[in-house]
Amino acid sequence: MLxxxxxxxxxxxxxxxxxxxxxxxxxxxxxxxxxxxxxISLSTIYRNLQLFKELGLVEEHQFGSRRYYEPAPQTEHxxxxxxxxxxxxxFKCPSTEGLKSRINKEEGFRVIAAEVCLAGYCPAxxxxxxxxxxxxxxxxxxxxxx
Amino acid sequence: MLxxxxxxxxxxxxxxxxxxxxxxxxxxxxxxxxxxxxxISLSTIYRNLQLFKELGLVEEHQFGSRRYYEPAPQTEHxxxxxxxxxxxxxFKCPSTEGLKSRINKEEGFRVIAAEVCLAGYCPAxxxxxxxxxxxxxxxxxxxxxx
DNA sequence: ATTGCTGCAAAGCCTTTGCAGGCGG
DNA sequence: CCGCCTGCAAAGGCTTTGCAGCAAT
Numbered sequence: 412m413l414x415x416x417x418x419x420x421x422x423x424x425x426x427x428x429x430x431x432x433x434x435x436x437x438x439x440x441x442x443x444x445x446x447x448x449x450x451i452s453l454s455t456i457y458r459n460l461q462l463f464k465e466l467g468l469v470e471e472h473q474f475g476s477r478r479y480y481e482p483a484p485q486t487e488h489x490x491x492x493x494x495x496x497x498x499x500x501x502f503k504c505p506s507t508e509g510l511k512s513r514i515n516k517e518e519g520f521r522v523i524a525a526e527v528c529l530a531g532y533c534p535a536x537x538x539x540x541x542x543x544x545x546x547x548x549x550x551x552x553x554x555x556x557x
Numbered sequence: 558m559l560x561x562x563x564x565x566x567x568x569x570x571x572x573x574x575x576x577x578x579x580x581x582x583x584x585x586x587x588x589x590x591x592x593x594x595x596x597i598s599l600s601t602i603y604r605n606l607q608l609f610k611e612l613g614l615v616e617e618h619q620f621g622s623r624r625y626y627e628p629a630p631q632t633e634h635x636x637x638x639x640x641x642x643x644x645x646x647x648f649k650c651p652s653t654e655g656l657k658s659r660i661n662k663e664e665g666f667r668v669i670a671a672e673v674c675l676a677g678y679c680p681a682x683x684x685x686x687x688x689x690x691x692x693x694x695x696x697x698x699x700x701x702x703x
Numbered sequence: 704a705t706t707g708c709t710g711c712a713a714a715g716c717c718t719t720t721g722c723a724g725g726c727g728g
Numbered sequence: 729c730c731g732c733c734t735g736c737a738a739a740g741g742c743t744t745t746g747c748a749g750c751a752a753t
Contacts, residue, residue, distance in 0.1 A: 416727055452735045491666050506652055520637050522677035531668035562752055598710045
């Protein structure tokens with residue numbers, strides 16, 4: 412049957428996710444993991460993310476065309492994505508519960524999960540963009556956001 | 558420079574999008590288009606969707622791992638996705654404006670776009686699932702949703 | 704006659720899968 | 729020892745791109 416094992420790689424991935432202060436995609440995790448375990452493979456990352464997801468330890472979110480992972484949160488929260496630097500932020504949205512029950516009543520739709528995703532510009536990028544009003548540049552070392 | 562031309566294929570794609578009563582992905586559009594223009598190619602679909610998007614005529618939404626397209630709506634609305642049959646529905650969410658300005662104030666984040674996506678079960682699927690409590694089946698002819 | 708558009712095929716991403724060997728329990 | 733896990737490489741979806749010919753203006 413399914414007896415999960417504790418391996419170096421598995422614990423490493425879990426640790427990276429726990430300590431992350433931003434949302435990570437599979438490749439971010441891979442890069443961090445190789446620094447401590449150079450032979451780890453990307454498929455191991457994917458397989459363990461998949462496993463953690465099934466166990467409910469990790470949540471997967473898709474913004475645009477990228478998938479991000481984060482440890483399953485204690486409190487419900489939602490996401491802000493910066494259109495310039497691509498970083499993800501979190502915020503709480505107390506009105507979501509009300510929304511769910513309203514949809515339930517008005518549409519007959521039984522709502523299981525609510526995802527509120529806002530896109531805009533984070534404080535740092537607003538500053539940077541207004542300072543250098545030339546626009547259209549990307550932060551070095553950051554994946555470009557189309 | 559960029560002088561857009563009107564071609565049979567381009568008009569066809571636009572027409573399909575206008576008349577759709579559900580959200581379509583690139584392949585849905587392709588299938589519908591081939592019925593009227595059998596030689597049309599999938600890359601033409603993608604290139605025109607890309608173009609329409611840039612012109613603001615069409616909106617692209619990503620639910621899970623799939624991308625859906627719809628004509629740019631007059632009124633802001635949000636999306637319900639059925640976890641069983643995969644169909645997308647729309648609803649209005651008047652509280653979104655309030656949410657935007659709250660985030661603006663509290664987080665200093667300048668919000669450009671708000672996407673609220675709810676997942677659950679549509680009325681038809683609720684009925685079908687409770688009737689045949691065996692669960693875990695897919696509607697024939699529907700793409701399977703993992 | 705330009706030059707944007709199309710179809711085809713090939714390449715690109717990201718993610719998943721098959722396989723043989725290795726390691727945890 | 730058993731069998732779950734790993735690394736590697738290959739395969740899979742979906743989307744994008746290069747190219748030569750075609751067609752709209």
